[in-house]
Amino acid sequence: MSRAAIWIVAGLLASAAVLVGVELAKGALDEPSPKIANPCEPREGRTGGFDTTVQRIVLDGVDGAACRLHTTREELVLSLGGNSAVLPRRWDQHQVEVALRAGLLRSVDEAVQRGDVPGFLAPALRSLVRRLPLDRLVQGGFSLSDLIG
Amino acid sequence: MVGAVTAVCTGAALLAVGLVGLALLPSASVWLLVWALLLCGAGLGLSLPVLSDAALQKGANATRSGTLTVGARHVGLVLALAIIAPLLASKIPAAGDQALLRGTAVLLDAPIGLDKKVPVALDLRSAFDKAREGETPDLAEPFDKRGAQHDSALASARDTLLGAIEATITRASRAAFFVCAGFAALALLVALLFRRSVLG
Numbered sequence: 001m002s003r004a005a006i007w008i009v010a011g012l013l014a015s016a017a018v019l020v021g022v023e024l025a026k027g028a029l030d031e032p033s034p035k036i037a038n039p040c041e042p043r044e045g046r047t048g049g050f051d052t053t054v055q056r057i058v059l060d061g062v063d064g065a066a067c068r069l070h071t072t073r074e075e076l077v078l079s080l081g082g083n084s085a086v087l088p089r090r091w092d093q094h095q096v097e098v099a100l101r102a103g104l105l106r107s108v109d110e111a112v113q114r115g116d117v118p119g120f121l122a123p124a125l126r127s128l129v130r131r132l133p134l135d136r137l138v139q140g141g142f143s144l145s146d147l148i149g
Numbered sequence: 150m151v152g153a154v155t156a157v158c159t160g161a162a163l164l165a166v167g168l169v170g171l172a173l174l175p176s177a178s179v180w181l182l183v184w185a186l187l188l189c190g191a192g193l194g195l196s197l198p199v200l201s202d203a204a205l206q207k208g209a210n211a212t213r214s215g216t217l218t219v220g221a222r223h224v225g226l227v228l229a230l231a232i233i234a235p236l237l238a239s240k241i242p243a244a245g246d247q248a249l250l251r252g253t254a255v256l257l258d259a260p261i262g263l264d265k266k267v268p269v270a271l272d273l274r275s276a277f278d279k280a281r282e283g284e285t286p287d288l289a290e291p292f293d294k295r296g297a298q299h300d301s302a303l304a305s306a307r308d309t310l311l312g313a314i315e316a317t318i319t320r321a322s323r324a325a326f327f328v329c330a331g332f333a334a335l336a337l338l339v340a341l342l343f344r345r346s347v348l349g
Contacts, residue, residue, distance in 0.1 A: 074253035
């Protein structure tokens with residue numbers, strides 16, 4: 001092997017080793033983002049405006065329900081469409097309903113404690129959580145008029 | 150001229166390192182990808198001609214040894230496929246589930262209304278269901294039919310979600326690349342062990 005060829009091959013190998021090392025140090029073997037969060041731990045949510053507040057209440061409520069069912073928020077949301085071959089549902093409709101309503105009621109209380117929702121609106125919100133169909137609740141399908149009326 | 154043993158050993162080493170680089174996708178940079186492919190090409194280019202030459206017996210038995218060489222290559226190919234294909238097949242369905250969960254996580258965190266998030270997530274699940282039945286899913290369609298062309302937040306969520314899904318699925322081939330790198334390292338070991346009897 002000529003001296004030039006040896007240098008080229010050595011350079012190729014060394015630079016590849018450096019690149020692989022840098023990528024490993026940057027976390028190439030880590031799980032890709034986004035990580036699936038633990039629903040039992042609190043997470044940051046957006047605030048400001050009626051829609052944003054409703055959305056935070058619903059998503060926190062889904063987190064609470066997922067925690068009760070020992071699953072993730074994502075799997076619980078996907079299971080709302082019924083059973084399927086992908087991620088087969090591990091709960092019946094009654095379990096989902098109980099867990100979701102409980103999660104949402106707790107989420108309303110937390111929103112009041114944070115000051116995102118005025119205290120006088122809390123009873124109306126709790127009433128909505130108890131009586132509205134689940135699909136409407138989870139899709140945030142209620143408005144200010146529902147709260148007032 | 151490059152010595153036969155040196156060429157084969159260097160080629161196998163280059164190939165092994167290149168395959169390790171490819172195994173780091175999709176997290177790795179484009180430079181690593183280019184470098185990894187270059188190493189794989191250089192490794193194959195260095196070792197294959199020497200190995201083919203060593204396998205062929207010169208003289209009257211050239212046809213016989215040529216047939217044996219081609220046969221041996223095919224046996225190797227089939228054996229490698231018998232190992233890699235089940236590995237990939239076992240990783241892809243789980244990666245599909247993970248991809249759907251990650252895509253849903255992107256969606257739920259996106260700054261779009263709940264009235265779009267949940268229906269799009271359920272449509273995505275249907276698309277993954279179809280993929281299990283052998284159809285190619287159109288993952289952008291649930292977004293596009295809800296106005297992603299005119300809604301920049303929805304379009305951004307779609308692009309982030311597609312990236313997350315693609316990354317998760319690509320990652321499913323990581324173990325297969327590592328196994329291939331192991332084969333290349335094994336080839337290096339074999340070349341070193343038999344350097345005098347076969348290549349010398």
